[in-house]
Amino acid sequence: MGSINFINCFILFALLFIARSLELLRNLANKQGEKLMIVITDPNYWDCDCDNNYIHKKSVTLSCPVCKMTEDECSDSRPNEIKLFYKDYKEKN
Numbered sequence: 001m002g003s004i005n006f007i008n009c010f011i012l013f014a015l016l017f018i019a020r021s022l023e024l025l026r027n028l029a030n031k032q033g034e035k036l037m038i039v040i041t042d043p044n045y046w047d048c049d050c051d052n053n054y055i056h057k058k059s060v061t062l063s064c065p066v067c068k069m070t071e072d073e074c075s076d077s078r079p080n081e082i083k084l085f086y087k088d089y090k091e092k093n
């Protein structure tokens with residue numbers, strides 16, 4: 001009967017190992033997904049809460065006179081949106 005117990009133990013460990021591997025793979029897949037979700041922003045510009053003209057240049061203004069939001073409460077702007085407001089804006093690489 002000893003050999004049957006050994007085989008049972010081996011199968012149990014094998015299953016645990018497979019389950020652990022699958023978990024690691026899933027975590028890895030999630031991390032890859034997060035990387036794709038990262039949005040590139042320009043730290044020189046910020047978005048306020050307005051529906052229009054919500055992109056501000058930090059060197060010009062740090063608070064919006066319309067919605068009263070300030071730069072530190074808001075996120076940085078995305079280069080593709082900055083380009084729509086500032087025609088001469090150049091995306092840095």
Ligand SMILES: [Zn+2]
Binds near residue numbers: 048065
């Ligand atoms: Zn605003």
